[in-house]
Amino acid sequence: MVFAIEEINNSTELLPGIRLGYQIYDSCASVPVAVHMAFQFLNSFDPVFSTDNNCSHSGMVMAVVGGSGSTTSISLSQVISSFNIPQVSHFSTCACLSDKQQYPSFFRTVPSDQIQAEALAKLVKHFGWTWIGAVRSDSDYGNNGMASFLKAAHKEGICVEYSVSFYRTDPQSRIQRVADVIRRSKAVVVVAFASFGDMKILLKELTSHEPSPPRQWIGSESWVTNPELTRFSFCAGAIGFGIPKSIIPGLRDFLLKLSPSQVASSQILTEFWEDAFNCTLTKNATAKKKVCDGNEDIQNLQNQSTDKSQLRVTNMVYKAVYAVAHAIHNAVCQEINGTAKCDKLTKLESKQILIELKKVNFSRNGYEVSFDANGDPVAIYELANWQKSENGATEIVAVGLYDASRPVGQEFQIDKNITWMEGSMKVPVSVCTDSCPPGTRKVLQKGKPICCYDCTACPEGEISNSTDSTDCLPCQKEFWPNAKRDTCIPKPVEYLSFQDLLGIILATFSVLGACLTIVIAAVFFCHRKTPIVRANNSERRKKKGEKENELVL
Structure with a gap:
């Protein structure tokens, strides 16, 4: 400032x-x-x-x-x-x-946390995670931010196994309970909407007791771009949104032009100087620290305060x-x-x-500054990823960008490879139930979220041709399902041949039946004047005689 x-x-x-x-x-x-x-x-x-x-x-x-x-x-x-x-x-x-x-x-x-919460929900959805854990600071920042995230996640079809809160001044027992929830949960992905100070306390707790199972951390901008937390190596692979890095010409030189008189006149600078060089400026030096002799050169100091690559x-x-x-x-x-x-x-x-x-x-300096009707700027976030360097240190690497001003569906721009938990290059899986393959349909488990379900085979005569289908569709009349019940195939048409046994039998019966009909017709014709044949037509003849009598009358 x-x-x-x-x-x-x-x-x-x-x-x-x-x-x-x-x-x-x-x-x-x-x-x-x-x-x-x-x-x-x-x-x-x-x-x-x-x-x-x-x-x-x-x-x-x-x-x-x-x-x-x-x-x-x-x-x-x-x-x-x-x-x-x-x-x-x-x-x-x-x-x-x-x-x-x-x-x-x-x-x-x-930018407002409303934009960040929506961006985090889209990030989780983008990588196919539907079963996650949620951790937040018990403050206005954490509570409001997490509420916005949960609302956006629900719209994206994401289920939350647990949602817990804590604050840095809480009793140790409460922070320990939060850590235990993370350890025992089934969700591999943990979204942490927490401030830097709170997150530091939680990560210390996770490392102080039994080893925590691998977790893919998704962080808010308050902590995921803070270099001080990268010392927690078990969080390597963490990903989240941060304020974009910037360059302010002349700032480093301005900060490093500290004269001894300036340092001595400021309590804050005195505290910084003594901590950075492990010496004291006061005459009453303690046994633990030596007295600063004036040869301390801030130009050669290498720490977070002089590193201006993460502005x-x-x-x-x-x-x-x-x-x-x-x-x-x-x-x-x-x-x-x-x-x-x-x-x-x-x-x-x-x-x-x-x-x-x-x-x-x-x-x-190339940075646009303006405010909308709510006093908010245009929201642009950097997608930051914690990656292990060749010397084993964890570094914060920018792997992409999120621009809320872009058209819907085009906000993400990922231009570098992402390293996931345990150094894996493969996207981790975090679901309550594995996807139902084609040929099956989802049946929700009673009393559990919609992300937890059973996969049931389609009934006879029906198919499902997509993953995680909720319904099975019947085949048309001329079709029936294949063995996997994931597509309808035409019913086969079979033709009889005179060389087939069944064909021979049917043809024989047909010929015999036709011959028998002809023989009976011929016999009736030859004996048409005999009483027995005439008797078969007596009703017709009787009606004919009655009509003749009516004409005579």
């Missing part, structure tokens, strides 16, 4: 002649502390306007960048929204914060600061002949910044 503000203050295009001030507060991821800090900066500053210096100096807060978590941002927004102070968060992803009725002044540069959340902070700066620029500056002219005497109010923030649309 400081780096971005220094860039803006030295810029001749953005807010020329105007310098931005700032104050940094640490909420300690605590709601009470965050609320206390909000009241502190709301009450401690008064506006000052000075015409003598040809400038205005305002101590009033124009905007807030933060907080880092959804729960603290919710509390913070509820306090400052009454004063129309805009808040731009870099890492608060709870979908609930998109509700403008409750949080009218909230914006963010990180993810950092870029969200960078974009948030620039969004506020552009909003202020649009409120006090005008373009005249292609040059920005800013009115330094403008009495700026936070409500003006709030209005302008809704309209910002700019590009910085």
